[in-house]
Amino acid sequence: MITRLLVANRGEIARRVLRTCRELGIETVVVHSDADAEMPFVQEADAAVHLRGNSPAETYLRADLVLEAARRTGVDAIHPGYGFLSENADFARAVTEAGLTWVGPAPESIVSMGSKIESKKLMAAAGVPVLANLTVETATQDDLPLLVKASAGGGGRGMRIVRTLAELPGEIETARAEAESAFGDGTVFVEPYIAHSRHVEVQVVGDRFGEVVVLGERDCSIQRRHQKVVEEAPAPNIDAAVVAAMHEAARSAAKAIDYLGAGTVEFLYDPDRERFFFLEMNTRLQVEHPVTEAILDVDLVALQLSVAEGGAVPSAAEPAGHAIEVRLYAEDPAQDWQPQSGHLTSFGIPGATTFARSPRAGIRVDSGFAAGNDVSTHYDAMLAKVIAWAPTRTEAARMLAGALRRARLHGVVTNRDMLVAALTNEAFLAGEVSTDFFDRQPGVQAAGLAEPDVTTLFAAAVLRAEHVAAVRKVQQRIPTGWRNVVSQPQRTTFAVGEQEHVVEWLAGRNGPVPASADTDIEVLESSPYAAQLRAGGISTTFHGVVTDDHVHVDGPMGSLSLRVVPRFVDPADQVAEGSLLAPMPGSVVAVHAALGDTVAEGQPIVVMEAMKMQHTVSAPYAGTVTELPAHTGDQVEAGAVLAVVEPTESQSTSQGADA
The missing domain is CATH 2.40.50.100 (RNA polymerase II/Efflux pump adaptor protein, barrel-sandwich hybrid domain)
Structure with missing residues (x-):
């Protein structure tokens, strides 16, 4: 029995494992870098060890430091999470050689699937369909477009689409450099690129008795930069016979390498010809595992721990309902998905449950961040996974879109508006998902409140005026915006992108009032945190967070971050x-x-x-x-x-x- 476990990971991943360990009564230890010292996962573990690597990004890859932390804290097992050392066979061996329980597959299984090039050969021998490998010398015009992929990694890093043969050598070199930086291995390969395809993966769990249970499939087709952003289970609009064939191919793949523990076999599905091809096998838990947990009402981390302790896999449960997960990123979709960093001024989704045992009671949020944390440049830009379960796919999409609209996310630009647009898109609701979804639905990527309305701008001015009045050190009894000779109105200038908006206002009995008599807006109640306005006879409450240079507003049209334009520029x-x-x-x-x-x-x-x-x-x-x-x-x-x-x-x- 595992009694004390070290989680060799960070953020949301570590917190997810900690939740199951708490339920099972297992003591927990985490490791952390300098940059993560104040993060929630460090506070939630029973013990935390500060690892001093050469850099924050490298820290979690130092197997020697992790093993020393395990020795010092007296753990009897290590869970690698997903990412970092989770698919490092040398680390897995070192853990078992240290007399500890490794919560994962055998090192030999990791090696066999660690190279996409070699794993494709192994799968072909096992009868699993694979795509052809090409080279600069063998690729022809008829093979276009092509995809360059990193052999040792995933997540879109070291991956390039090539549409002309002339581009191929240069894109191979770029992919090699990115793969070397991300995975320490610059090996890449080339295969045909199926543009209008779907990414479908099958969850498997194997035990020490040679049994492999298939726990359904997930569709992970909606991607940007070849990284998933929307995942769901079960996969919509695939013939039942094709799904059954995928399940059997995944079982064959796992049995071919004597797989132990939780893993995922990923397939590329060509809907036009109803064919599928092996992509890779992730010898670990996947980021999107909560949707499988939701429809089957299982705990995949608990299953991992049970199998590691020598337990047998259970029979496959019957799926119920539909679950959808979105990845909330600190990134700007309108700027080619550019990652963002900065301080999370506020971060929360009203009514959601964090790391719920099952989201069937509402919305589940798995996040590594909390309000007040900093999003650094050292790690992936994902802030949270937001998951909804409902009896039907349409209901799940509606529930999830509503939760995202109500979310209070301020301090960094996020992809929240894009996710809402995707979940409410007619093609998505019809089950028309594919890896080129954003190319086919260009309006989704550019979603957002492009032009703020007059009421939202006035609410922002009210919030800022109340904030300035609350923090000033002198004349605190003077009403907000008061002037003893009113020669002109107060002016607050906001910028959204490159566009500036000027709000003119005067001091009123209940706070600021519009300077123009033609503006039908009345302030009913206001504070530095909320403003209740009546416009056109309709009352609305705007919540806000005010900083030195921004006003973040949550209102009926969504969230808006307004930069305060200073009157004088240094x-x-x-x-x-x-x-x-x-x-x-x-x-x-x-x-x-x-x-x-x-x-x-x-x-x-x-x-x-x-x-x-x-x-x-x-x-x-x-x-x-x-x-x-x-x-x-x-x-x-x-x-x-x-x-x-x-x-x-x-x-x-x-x-x-x-x-």
Whole structure:
């Protein structure tokens, strides 16, 4: 029996394992990096060990430090979670050699599935359908488009779509560099790319008696950057005979490697021909496992622990209802899904249960963050998984969209609006999901409140005025916005993106009132945290969070973050025209220009890496590089000047004419 377990992971992953351990009465130990010292998972464990790696990102990959922490804390088992060391066969061996229970498959199974190239050969021998492997020499025009993939990893890293043969060598090199950075292995391979395909995976659990139980399938087709953002179970709109064949292929795959514990066999499904192909086997628990737990009412972590203790797998339960999970990311979909970092001013979904045993009683949220935490650049940008279960797929989608609309998420840009748009999209509701969903439904990616309405802007001005009055040190009894000679109204200027909005107001008996008599808005009640307004005879309450430079508003039209435009700009904060700024904190991994170079519009200038992904900063127009402060290896903050491109004379003339 396992009595004290170390979780060799972080964030939401660690918290998920901790929840089951608490229910089973197992004591828990976690390890953490410098950057994670204040995160919730550290506070929730019975004991926490600070690991001092060379960097926060590398810390959780230090098997030697994890094993030393296990020795010091007297644990008898290690659960690797998913990611980091979870599929590291050497670590698994070291755990068992240390006399500890490894909550995972045998090292030999990890090795057999660790290389996508070798695993495809093994699966082909077991009779599981696979896609052909191609090379620069063997790929032909008829094979296009192609997909370059990292052999040792996943999550979209080291993956590139290639649409012309001329692009293939360069994309292979880019994928190799990204795979080397993310997984420490730059091996990549090439296979045909099925554009309008679906990503379907089958959950399996094997025991020490050679039995493998199949616990249904999940559809994980809606992806960006080849990373999943919406997952559901069961998979919609697939013929029952095809699903049964997938289940049997997954069982064959697991039996071929004597699989022990929870794992996932992933397939690429071609709906046009009703064919499927083996993609890979993840020898661990998956991020999207909660949807399987919801429809089968099982605890997959408890099953992992039971099998590790020598227990037998149970019979497959009958699925009930439908479950949908979305991944809430700190990212900006409108800016090519650019990851975001910063301080989480507020973070919560009213009515949701955190890490619920089953979400059938409502909405389940699995998150590694809480309000007040910082989203760093060291790790993946996922904030939370939000899961809904309902008797039908349509009901689950509606419930989940409603929960996301009510969520209070402030401090960093998120993909929340995009997720709501996806869940309410007609094609999605009809079960028309595919890996090219966002290409087919371009409006979903750009979803959001593009132009704030007058009432929301006025509510933001009220919230800011109340906040300023509450924190001021002098004249605290003077009413908000009071002037002894009213010569002109107060003006608050907000910016949403590049667009500025001016709100004019006067001091009223109950707080600010619109300066224009034509604006039918009345303040019924206000504070620094909420404002109840009546507009057009309809009363609405707006909740808000005010910081030094932003007002975050939650209202009936959703959430909106408004940047407060200062009345006066510090000259030190201004940058030269043509400055290329770092879109986020990160490291400079390549500089593709030199001082004085003439560059074309769209030419790559600097490549940055942040949150395990590479981002290219390109010239906005043709011109000359007049400043180049960025150097390979530099660590830069968001907004730092990487280069300055002075436009050519013809470009400058064109811009002047446009203006």
